[in-house]
Amino acid sequence: MARTKPSISVLGLGRVGLCFAVCCANRGFHVVGVDVDEEKLDMIGAGKAPFYEPGLQAMLEKAVEKKDLELTASAGEAVARSEVSFITVGTPGRPDGSVDLSQIESACRDVGKALAEKGAWHLVVVRSTVPPGTTGGLIKDVLEISSGLKCGRGFGLCMNPEFLSEGNAIRGILEPDRIVIGEYDKRSGDALQAFYEQFHGNGLSHGLILRTSLINAELIKYASNAFLAMKVSFANMIAHLCQLLPGADVVSIMDGVGLDKRIGRAFLNAGLGWGGSCFPKDLAALLKFAEGLGLQLPLVKATVEVNERQPLLAIELAKKVLGTLEGKRVALLGLAFKPGTDDIRGAVSLKLIEALLAEGADIVAYDPMAMENVKALLGSTISYASSAREALREADCCIIVTEWEEFRTLRPEDFKELMRKPVVIDGRRIFRPKDFEQVVHFLAIGRGPRKLT
Numbered sequence: 324m325a326r327t328k329p330s331i332s333v334l335g336l337g338r339v340g341l342c343f344a345v346c347c348a349n350r351g352f353h354v355v356g357v358d359v360d361e362e363k364l365d366m367i368g369a370g371k372a373p374f375y376e377p378g379l380q381a382m383l384e385k386a387v388e389k390k391d392l393e394l395t396a397s398a399g400e401a402v403a404r405s406e407v408s409f410i411t412v413g414t415p416g417r418p419d420g421s422v423d424l425s426q427i428e429s430a431c432r433d434v435g436k437a438l439a440e441k442g443a444w445h446l447v448v449v450r451s452t453v454p455p456g457t458t459g460g461l462i463k464d465v466l467e468i469s470s471g472l473k474c475g476r477g478f479g480l481c482m483n484p485e486f487l488s489e490g491n492a493i494r495g496i497l498e499p500d501r502i503v504i505g506e507y508d509k510r511s512g513d514a515l516q517a518f519y520e521q522f523h524g525n526g527l528s529h530g531l532i533l534r535t536s537l538i539n540a541e542l543i544k545y546a547s548n549a550f551l552a553m554k555v556s557f558a559n560m561i562a563h564l565c566q567l568l569p570g571a572d573v574v575s576i577m578d579g580v581g582l583d584k585r586i587g588r589a590f591l592n593a594g595l596g597w598g599g600s601c602f603p604k605d606l607a608a609l610l611k612f613a614e615g616l617g618l619q620l621p622l623v624k625a626t627v628e629v630n631e632r633q634p635l636l637a638i639e640l641a642k643k644v645l646g647t648l649e650g651k652r653v654a655l656l657g658l659a660f661k662p663g664t665d666d667i668r669g670a671v672s673l674k675l676i677e678a679l680l681a682e683g684a685d686i687v688a689y690d691p692m693a694m695e696n697v698k699a700l701l702g703s704t705i706s707y708a709s710s711a712r713e714a715l716r717e718a719d720c721c722i723i724v725t726e727w728e729e730f731r732t733l734r735p736e737d738f739k740e741l742m743r744k745p746v747v748i749d750g751r752r753i754f755r756p757k758d759f760e761q762v763v764h765f766l767a768i769g770r771g772p773r774k775l776t
């Protein structure tokens with residue numbers, strides 16, 4: 324029977340996989356989504372996104388309704404019903420920095436078994452972040468052994484790193500800056516390029532696609548994340564310096580530095596440090612991987628070190644004004660690792676909470692999206708407010724931890740009226756110091772003491 328829509332499968336419906344799957348459905352593909360978590364499948368099948376990502380919910384509802392996204396727990400079924408399988412399962416970090424590849428190994432074993440049954444060339448595309456050498460090594464081996472087929476002849480293999488950024492995932496997939504195709508052989512690369520040409524249609528500009536080897540594609544992902552994290556840590560290092568210099572301000576400095584086109588302004592926003600499910604895990608993995616080769620990566624190491632210290636700068640600032648934090652009520656505005664998501668993995672807020680609790684502070688927190696996730700993790704160790712204003716009530720100090728848009732609308736008078744002591748620490752530089760300094764005790768990351776002129 325002739326099929327009208329090309330069919331692909333996506334194995335692993337986490338933040339990357341589900342967003343990618345609904346975007347493919349939106350761009351005219353029939354998508355078979357696979358996950359081992361039946362509860363999650365039921366939820367997605369009912370058109371309900373299991374996490375918050377702007378734009379996802381509406382697209383998911385449409386894809387399910389139009390039957391462009393079908394779901395199954397069976398990888399075999401998915402491979403049989405598609406021409407390309409994208410693997411987007413989690414590759415979590417272990418405490419020592421190494422990467423746990425068990426999920427991807429198991430997914431590839433299932434795909435391999437299905438390939439043995441299928442009897443037609445099928446393209447396997449790894450989108451999960453994996454250490455250099457994994458796709459052409461472990462993954463190829465698992466696929467070959469479980470299918471009994473030879474890579475290149477029986478099936479194709481590509482490594483196609485995902486560069487989407489949470490909170491901006493849908494746009495990142497629909498309008499990417501680049502598409503990196505790491506290919507085992509030319510046929511595999513051509514097949515994946517053909518998929519992207521169909522996905523983007525006329526929107527695929529020249530130079531958007533980079534074709535390279537499997538290991539280079541894996542390294543492009545790690546090097547990109549390490550470089551972005553390094554930019555942030557660089558800004559944070561300069562921020563620390565600024566805090567010792569009367570009149571200095573990191574925001575203005577980074578505006579000046581970023582005007583240089585060779586540097587660029589993006590990812591130079593100083594704050595309380597970077598978090599998330601990617602930077603911390605990927606930098607640790609890169610360090611661990613290099614260590615295995617007997618190599619130190621000093622810039623990556625320093626990037627991590629600066630980041631570990633960064634949240635503590637907010638506590639130092641608070642102590643400068645309040646002395647001890649013992650028994651002081653500290654309001655934390657923002658818990659998600661960045662705005663636009665409910666994700667708290669690797670979030671600075673969690674490090675800050677731990678350090679504040681060790682100081683004996685009494686914490687009240689508010690976040691527009693991530694509250695339930697923090698409650699599930701920390702329970703009643705801290706208190707929760709139902710709005711930013713409620714969090715401020717009777718607080719001795721407020722720290723801006725995540726730069727949600729709604730916090731920008733708070734006026735200095737709100738802090739003055741609601742707080743017991745209006746000590747405001749702008750950890751994400753969302754307020755204009757000029758507006759606040761006259762009304763409250765205002766301190767900000769990367770801003771030196773006021774000049775006595």
Ligand code: UGA
Binds near residue numbers: 488548590601660
């Ligand atoms: C990051 C990369 O930006 C994506 O390109 C990549 O695909 C993704 O990891 C991944 O590996 O999957 P993400 O973790 O969603 O994306 O978030 P980012 O926007 O990169 O922010 C990471 C952290 O850096 C956040 O905590 C953010 O607050 C912080 N940050 C970012 C700053 O403190 N200052 C900045 O100027 C930029």
